[in-house]
Amino acid sequence: MAATLSLEPAGRSCWDEPLSISVRGLAPEQPVTLRAALRDERGALFRSHARYRADPHGELDLARAPALGGSFAGLEPMGLLWAMEPDRPFWRLIKRDVQTPFVVELEVLDGHEPDGGRLLARAVHERHFMAPGVRRVPVREGRVRATLFLPPGEGPFPGIIDVYGVGGGLLEYRASLMASHGFATLALAFYDFEDLPKDFNIVEVDYFEEAVCYMLQHPKVKGPDIGLLGLSLGADICLTMASFLKNVSATVSINGSAFSGNRHIHYQQTTIPPLGHDLRRAKVAFSGILDIVDIRNDPVGGCENPGMIPIEQAKGPILFIAGQDDHCWRSELYAQIASERLQARRKERPQSGHLEMHRPLERHLICDIWRDTDNLCLTGT
Template sequence: MWRVVVSLRAGSQCWGRAMSTGQVSATALAVRLSPAARSLFDEPLHIAVCGLGPRQRVTLRASLRDEGGELFQASARYQAGDDGELDLARCPALPGGSFCGLEPTGLLWALQPQQPFRRLVKRDVRTPFLLELEVLEGHGDPPGRLLARAQHERAFLRDGMRRVPVRDGRIRATLFLPPGNGPFPGVIDLYGAGGGLSEYRACLLANYGFAVLALAFYSYEDLPKEMEELHLEYFEEAINYMLQHTQVKGPGIGLLGISKGGDLCISMASFLKGITATAVINGSIANVGAVLRYKNVTIPPLGANLKRIKVNESGIADIVDVLNNPLEGPDRKSLIPLEKAECPFLFIVGQDDHNWKSEFFAIEGSKRLQAHGKEKPEIVCYPGAGHYIEPPFFPMCAASMHVLVGKPVVWGGQPKAHCEAQIDAWQRIQAFFCKHLMGTPSGTSSKL
């Protein structure tokens, strides 16, 4: 088993040639950003301020509103250099803000909602988020008068990217195709138990040369409203759609899933043909939350004991111990037969995941694969990372509503460590698919 424990700092960021100046105040202060006016959301942003007084103390504040109007903010206290320059790549933040120390992208990853239990997501990837950066006088609480301001677009679609709604048979999805003639390596992207259609990760991944299908599986349009019973034939239809698409490079595709989407990806790789690589983010090797059916096979959901929920003084539930052990008793029936899979696996694990025991699932999955003579999976563990390991620079969500539990739950993670995990995991996922999606798919028929 290849098991890597990662504890990384985000890499240093470089100045681009293009520079932009924000709105300049009467004192000729300016916010300088690189890239200039627009960048992809998963790209770092270089921030600097020029025109300050020697060793002048200022507070920098970043603000972003989601599509529902919810405000996310972060702030940090700084002191300019002797020359009046303040470059976040060289100047450490002082104590008293959202973070301290040398954190060039801290104003991005430290964004937090003003209202509790909100997670930053992007509903419409065709429009960017608008990030506002302000320079405020002093280190007061609240800080002093506004000295300078700049705005920057954080986009999701690279120029030339094609977004294609898919309504083919039962499939409800969106296909993202990179610029150019193709064909491109194909990936199906699945999110978790929240339902609906999440496009933003698929869109960002497609920017790097993949044809990515963001696939809904319940609570979207005419799909079932509740996640009570799932049929792998639906996911098989999506695989066949991708394999038959002229812009998708065969002979096999990759799977990417987080949380419930992770165990669905494992199930697809275990039963269905045409899968060349499977990447799972904080997933389970047992079927969770709904009955799973494929032909004459039925896998019941893993049992749970709600009495094991722990509620903290703020009324937030910790559900990490709720699920039963799938290696014991009747719950063994919920295990997904991943030993049937013939593709390589990548398991991304947040070691502070409080949704369920992701590291346990990954290690036990590795043992089972190896016991059946299958290829050793790659397991990458991130200390301090929680459940929602998203693309880079999505702020960590500490707690939010859980659709199945019906109350706010804690997801785990420490903001800085979680951010660093997201940056590293994003690169590993891309490298994993680049390595494996040019091979031959395992098998030519279903494994039943």
């Protein structure tokens, strides 16, 4: 009997949706290698592989069978997807057009040689970033430059503003996925996009306040509050918004610092100075990449540093997700300092925990925070 490669859901699924992978029609205990590959929108190839052994019935289910080596090892049902690495060194997988899918090719090869075995089965699967019924609405309202993603249905829906970090432009792939889980999500640009400033030299909170007002006035957004989601510099912007603006119910900070790094933060009569940095402390890692984790003037005074964002003023819960292998800045240290400040100023004891986080988990953590009631500090690898 010929081997067959089965995927569930078949044909297509959302990028953050679990994908079940199984093989049938193998010989009992047959050694095989599974490979996955996709090309991004600029033609860069991403690949992964893992070695497996069929069970006594000639079947293989990645939800029950541990990988014996390759790009990963152990029981990882979706390892073939999260472990894909680029052929181009240091190339990052980014979805730039959420209206088209990534096309993933999966193959089953005989034996444990990833490039030399006989092809036994093959399947093609589309991984989409917009679930059926999700609506994409470009926003050019006043100064606000953004894209609003609306879930299927009449609404109104709980609202979220999603802010990315250094690099500028407008990235939509996280906001589009959040919309499929019932959130009206605004992917917000703040520099180097259309007529926005080319450079970002000062955090003018007024611009982000305008985005909050846009969301709260939208007929499809359920008030009176919204949530904030930010990454890196975007996380610090979200923490600033939560500290100074009304109508923020909860905030998720992914690798934020709760400090102003290299830019002044300005809102009305308040200015928060940057920590500053010294490029002479940069190092070149063995891989050839510049390691800048030491260049910032890390706070000596901890949670009492005058350059810290006054996060204790935020009225809603805050979830800190801090990568322990972040070589841009000391995310775990900053999350701890932020937690200490919240505990000292709010008289609350934050919860904390550790986990090994692959990208599909990010969405579950984010969706849960708006139903929570406590301040959280969650650190992960």
